[in-house]
Every structure is written in C-alpha cells, then in structure tokens.
Amino acid sequence: MALGKLRLEKLYRNMVMIRRFEEVIEVYAANGTIPGFVHLSIGQEACQAGIVDALRKTDYKFPDHRGHGTIALCGTDPKLVMAEIFARDTGINGGRGGSMHINDIECRNMGFNGIQGSTMVTCLGTAFASVYKETDDVTAVFLGDGTLGEGTCHESLNMAATWKLPIIYCLLNNQYAISTHYTDSHPQKELKTWGEGYEIPSYRVDGNDVEAVIEIVEIAADRARKGEGPTLIEFLTYRWQGHFAGDPAAYRPEEEVKYWKDRDPIKLTRKILIEREGMSDESLKQIEEEIEADVQEMLRFSLESPSPDIKDAVTHTYVDREVEIR
Numbered sequence: 001m002a003l004g005k006l007r008l009e010k011l012y013r014n015m016v017m018i019r020r021f022e023e024v025i026e027v028y029a030a031n032g033t034i035p036g037f038v039h040l041s042i043g044q045e046a047c048q049a050g051i052v053d054a055l056r057k058t059d060y061k062f063p064d065h066r067g068h069g070t071i072a073l074c075g076t077d078p079k080l081v082m083a084e085i086f087a088r089d090t091g092i093n094g095g096r097g098g099s100m101h102i103n104d105i106e107c108r109n110m111g112f113n114g115i116q117g118s119t120m121v122t123c124l125g126t127a128f129a130s131v132y133k134e135t136d137d138v139t140a141v142f143l144g145d146g147t148l149g150e151g152t153c154h155e156s157l158n159m160a161a162t163w164k165l166p167i168i169y170c171l172l173n174n175q176y177a178i179s180t181h182y183t184d185s186h187p188q189k190e191l192k193t194w195g196e197g198y199e200i201p202s203y204r205v206d207g208n209d210v211e212a213v214i215e216i217v218e219i220a221a222d223r224a225r226k227g228e229g230p231t232l233i234e235f236l237t238y239r240w241q242g243h244f245a246g247d248p249a250a251y252r253p254e255e256e257v258k259y260w261k262d263r264d265p266i267k268l269t270r271k272i273l274i275e276r277e278g279m280s281d282e283s284l285k286q287i288e289e290e291i292e293a294d295v296q297e298m299l300r301f302s303l304e305s306p307s308p309d310i311k312d313a314v315t316h317t318y319v320d321r322e323v324e325i326r
C-alpha cells in the first residue's frame with residue numbers, strides 16, 4: 001500500500017529517531033553508564049514505527065524486551081523514556097523500571113516484566129475488558145520468534161480465538177532467539193501457521209517495509225474493532241546487533257548480516273521518499289539533523305538527571321503502605 005508523502009515522512013522521522021535513540025543507548029550501555037541488560041532493536045524500526053502508527057493512543061500496547069523504540073513512539077515524551085533507561089529519577093517510572101520494565105498507563109503502554117510469554121496471558125485481560133466495557137480499543141502484543149515456543153502462547157491464542165478477543169499478535173520474527181535460528185527451534189517454515197492452527201487469520205509480511213506493516217496492522221485493527229477477533233501477523237525482519245548490547249553475535253554468518261543490512265528499513269523508506277514522493281536529499285538531511293539535535297537533548301537531559309534517592313528505593317513496592325528503609 002502506497003502511503004501519502006506526509007505520513008511516510010512522519011514514519012521516516014520516527015524510524016530515524018528510534019535508530020539514533022538506540023545508537024546512543026548502545027554507547028552508554030557499553031561504557032557502563034546504563035545499568036543492567038539492554039536489548040537493542042536496530043534493524044526492526046519499520047515494525048515498531050509502523051505498528052504504533054497504525055494504532056490509536058487509546059489502544060493497549062504490550063511491548064517486548066526489545067521495546068525501547070515502540071515505547072518511545074507510544075506517546076510518552078521520548079526523553080523520559082531515555083532517562084528511564086539511564087535509571088534516572090526523571091525517567092517515566094522514576095528510574096525504577098530501566099530498559100525492560102517501562103510502562104506508561106496514560107499512553108496505554110502496559111509494560112513488560114522480563115518473563116517471556118507472560119504478556120501473552122496478561123494481554124487477554126485488556127482485550128477482554130474492551131469487550132466487556134463495549135469499547136473498540138484494540139490490544140497489540142509484541143512477541144518474538146523464540147517466545148512463540150512458550151506454552152502461554154498456545155493458551156493465549158486458544159482463548160483469544162474462542163472468545164473473539166480484539167488482539168493483534170505482533171510476532172516480530174527477527175530470526176534468532178538469543179543464538180538459536182528459528183528454523184532450529186520450530187518445525188514450521190512460516191511461524192504464522194501457529195495462528196492458523198487456532199483458526200486465527202494469520203499473515204506473514206516483510207517487516208522491513210513500513211508500508212506493508214501499516215497496511216496489515218490497519219486490517220487487523222479494523223477486524224478487531226468490528227468484533228471479528230484476533231489476527232496474528234508475522235513480521236519477517238532482522239536485528240543487526242547481538243541479543244543484548246555487548247553480545248558479539250558470532251553465531252550469525254557475515255553474508256546473512258550483510259544481506260539484511262542492505263535491506264535497512266530506513267534506507268528503503270528514504271529511497272521511496274526520494275524516488276516516488278519527490279523529496280530531495282537535502283530536505284531529508286535536514287530532517288536527520290533535526291532528529292539528531294532532539295536525541296542529543298534527550299541524552300543531555302538523561303545524563304544531567306539525578307539517580308533516584310536510596311531513601312525512596314521501596315516506594316511503590318506496596319500499595320497504601322509506608323515502608324521505611326534502614
């Protein structure tokens with residue numbers, strides 16, 4: 001589906017922003033400023049930007065552990081997302097969540113918890129609530145090719161199909177679960193067949209083509225809003241980095257990495273904007289410079305923000321209960 005110039009330009013901006021965002025995170029994870037594990041999604045920007053853009057702010061989003069980009073586009077000020085990853089007091093969750101546990105209920109980012117497959121179950125709750133309350137809010141849950149092997153995925157697909165819940169299963173097949181290629185852990189060539197087993201309309205699309213991503217998510221969202229039930233979409237894509245920031249990823253053939261880097265979703269979109277939409281190289285460079293300035297500002301804010309006070313370490317741990325730290 002050919003999107004108009006304005007929408008494609010917006011998507012380009014969003015993709016470049018999350019790419020630069022992640023590149024900055026990579027540097028500060030490597031030098032030890034960012035604590036804990038960090039999973040980057042460089043190479044998967046068309047999925048993240050496209051899926052979020054095809055949804056409404058009021059739709060429920062369950063990002064995965066590789067979700068910085070998705071989260072930064074859900075409506076939360078991206079500088080609060082970056083500060084959270086830096087574990088700063090100014091972060092959207094007060095620096096307590098860090099890279100993998102960022103939520104913002106106002107934007108209906110329902111967060112992640114580090115347990116692969118868990119959100120496949122919890123997403124049934126928001127989807128059921130939409131049906132129960134007779135709203136047309138959709139629930140989008142992100143999962144990877146490896147996570148699909150969790151038993152919870154069967155339970156979720158079964159219940160969503162039976163109850164016709166308004167869920168979009170966004171299966172980001174970036175081809176590896178840590179170091180295991182998906183063909184070594186699943187018998188199917190196409191993982192979308194998991195949905196078909198439960199009679200859920202299921203598709204495989206090019207996850208590096210942002211227009212293809214938008215088209216299929218809009219179809220799925222429309223079905224869900226009309227009460228026609230869940231859809232499973234397998235987005236075929238690739239993560240350029242290793243599993244976590246710092247993983248040398250020696251398990252991947254060089255030609256394979258090169259093939260996918262040549263299919264960079266940002267370069268592909270840039271090409272369309274120039275060749276089909278008539279944008280000039282200079283105007284795109286200007287956009288890139290503006291984004292660079294924005295990301296540098298997010299970085300300055302994060303670095304200059306204080307760490308949370310140790311005295312507040314247990315705040316928010318128990319509901320309505322004061323806990324004194326000694």
Ligand SMILES: Cc1ncc(C[n+]2csc(CCOP(=O)(O)OP(=O)(O)O)c2C)c(N)n1
Binds near residue numbers: 143145148175
């Ligand atoms: C229940 C559970 N098992 C194992 C892990 C460890 N783990 C974290 S990410 C991951 C691989 C996930 O692969 P995939 O779903 O393909 O997502 P990707 O990392 O490729 O984005 C594993 C095994 C975990 N966090 N939770």
Ligand SMILES: [Mg+2]
Binds near residue numbers: 144146174175177178
């Ligand atoms: Mg994977």
